[in-house]
Amino acid sequence: xxxxxxxxxxxxxxxxxxxxxxxxxxxxxxxxxxxxxxxxxxxxxxxxxxxxxxxxxxxxxxxxxxxxxxxxxxxxxxxxxxxxxxxxxxxxxxxxxxxxxxxxxxxxxxxxxxxxxxxxxxxxxxxxxxxxxxxxxxxxxxxxxxxxxxxxxxxxxxxxxxxxxxxxxxxxxxxxxxxxxxxxxxxxxxxxxxxxxxxxxxxxxx
Numbered sequence: 671x672x673x674x675x676x677x678x679x680x681x682x683x684x685x686x687x688x689x690x691x692x693x694x695x696x697x698x699x700x701x702x703x704x705x706x707x708x709x710x711x712x713x714x715x716x717x718x719x720x721x722x723x724x725x726x727x728x729x730x731x732x733x734x735x736x737x738x739x740x741x742x743x744x745x746x747x748x749x750x751x752x753x754x755x756x757x758x759x760x761x762x763x764x765x766x767x768x769x770x771x772x773x774x775x776x777x778x779x780x781x782x783x784x785x786x787x788x789x790x791x792x793x794x795x796x797x798x799x800x801x802x803x804x805x806x807x808x809x810x811x812x813x814x815x816x817x818x819x820x821x822x823x824x825x826x827x828x829x830x831x832x833x834x835x836x837x838x839x840x841x842x843x844x845x846x847x848x849x850x851x852x853x854x855x856x857x858x859x860x861x862x863x864x865x866x867x868x869x870x871x872x873x874x875x876x
Contacts, residue, residue: 713765714758721781721801724769732820734845736768739775739802743795744812746831753875757834759868760841767845768817775802775812784822817844825849834872839864 719727724735738755740747754760764770776796781788788801798810805816805824815828825844832840839861848855 713762716755716761716764716770718770718772721771721773721783724771725783727769728820734768734820734825735771735818735822736764736841737771737773737805737816737818739773739806739812739814739816741774741776741796741812747813750813750831754832754834754837757838757872759866760834760838763838763841763845767841773799773802775799775806775810775814833874835866838866 718738727733728735738747738750775798776790777799778790780790781799781801783801788799788804790799791797791803803810805818806814806827807824809827809829811829813830817825817828819825826849828840840857842864843849843855843857843860847853848860849857
C-alpha cells in the first residue's frame, strides 16, 4: 500500500510541475507579445516625417502640412529645435493639426513630386534644393517654416527664430483654420486674446 501511495504522490507532483511550467510558458509568451507591440506616439513630442513619408500619409489621410526648412550650418535652426520644437505644448498643437516635416534645404537628392523632378542646384555656400526654393518663394533664409494646405498650397511662410510664447498662438491660429477668410479672424487680435493651456510660464533653457 505504501508503494502505491508513493507512486500516486510522485505522479501528482509531476502533473503539478507540468501544469506550472505550461502556465509559466504561456505567461512569458503573453508578455513578449505585449512588449513587441509598436509603442504609441507620444503627443508631447513632435512626430517629424521625411518628405516622402508625409506624401504617403497625406494621400491616405489629407491634413495640413508644416515644413521646417533648415541647413546643417544654421545656428538659429538648432535653437528653434531645442527651445520651441521640444516644448510639449507646441508639440501637442502641431501633432494634432499637421503633418510635420524636416527638410534640409541643401539636400542633394532628386525628389519626384507633382509630376516633376526637383533637384539640387549648385552654387553659393552649399547650393539649394529646388523644392525648398519653390515653397520658400526663392527667399533662402533660415530657418524658414512653411504651412501648406493638404493639397500643397502655401498658406504662409514663417521666418526666423520664434520662441514658444510667440509661436504657440500662431500655430494654434493656423491649426484651427482661422487663417481662412471665411473664418473672419485676425492673427494680431487672436494673439492678444489667446489663452495658453500651459500652467507655468515658459522659461528659456540655459
